[in-house]
Amino acid sequence: RQGSELAGWAMGRWTYEGIDLNHNFADLNTALWDAEDNDRVPHEFPNHYIPIPEYYTFANATVAPETRAVIAWMQRYPFVLSANLHGGELVVTYPFDMSRTYWKAQELTPTPDDGVFRWLATVYATANLAMASGERRRCHYDDFTRLGNIINGANWHTVAGSMNDFSYLHTNCFEITVELSCDKFPHASELPHEWENNRESLLLFMEQVGHG
Numbered sequence: 001r002q003g004s005e006l007a008g009w010a011m012g013r014w015t016y017e018g019i020d021l022n023h024n025f026a027d028l029n030t031a032l033w034d035a036e037d038n039d040r041v042p043h044e045f046p047n048h049y050i051p052i053p054e055y056y057t058f059a060n061a062t063v064a065p066e067t068r069a070v071i072a073w074m075q076r077y078p079f080v081l082s083a084n085l086h087g088g089e090l091v092v093t094y095p096f097d098m099s100r101t102y103w104k105a106q107e108l109t110p111t112p113d114d115g116v117f118r119w120l121a122t123v124y125a126t127a128n129l130a131m132a133s134g135e136r137r138r139c140h141y142d143d144f145t146r147l148g149n150i151i152n153g154a155n156w157h158t159v160a161g162s163m164n165d166f167s168y169l170h171t172n173c174f175e176i177t178v179e180l181s182c183d184k185f186p187h188a189s190e191l192p193h194e195w196e197n198n199r200e201s202l203l204l205f206m207e208q209v210g211h212g
Helices: 029-039 065-076 114-127 162-169 188-210
Strands: 081-086 091-092 148-154 176-183
Touching: 029 148, 029 162, 065 162, 081 188, 091 114, 114 148, 114 176, 114 188, 162 176, 176 188
Parallel strands: 081 176, 091 148
Antiparallel strands: 091 176
């Protein structure tokens, strides 16, 4: 009800139990990269359909019921293309979201399918009316226009346990994150405008499911 003018960035980020759902998925990146560094891939450790670590399945693990439900949903239906929608910026990010060098806050960390991910992100960004506008200005500090309004997630800020990385490594689903508006909490009256900004992008993105 307060809108972006009065609401802080932390508002709405955590569940009632204090869990940030966006960082609540199993970290499969570390296990894969450790196995790669020790020459265990792929004969001892898989590089796709990576299993969920046992610790993550324990009853006392800090995993939200919402996260468990989404994982069960992903395992039941073999999605191949996905996007999750965020607010507060105008940029499309793509995996990996976690930097390969664990102590680095920002590091370009592409997947083996980097070309496909860059294409998917570009399809969305170039059709988004707000991103493609000639009057496009920065939302905050980062100038994403010089990058075509797309960026490798880890090269923006590293995130462990993101849904994008989990989808890719556990289910082979190609997922991107769309930061679809500078306004993190748009008022109800502004929603039709936000819909128009993103309608064509969403349709074009879904059409990419026919590519391989």
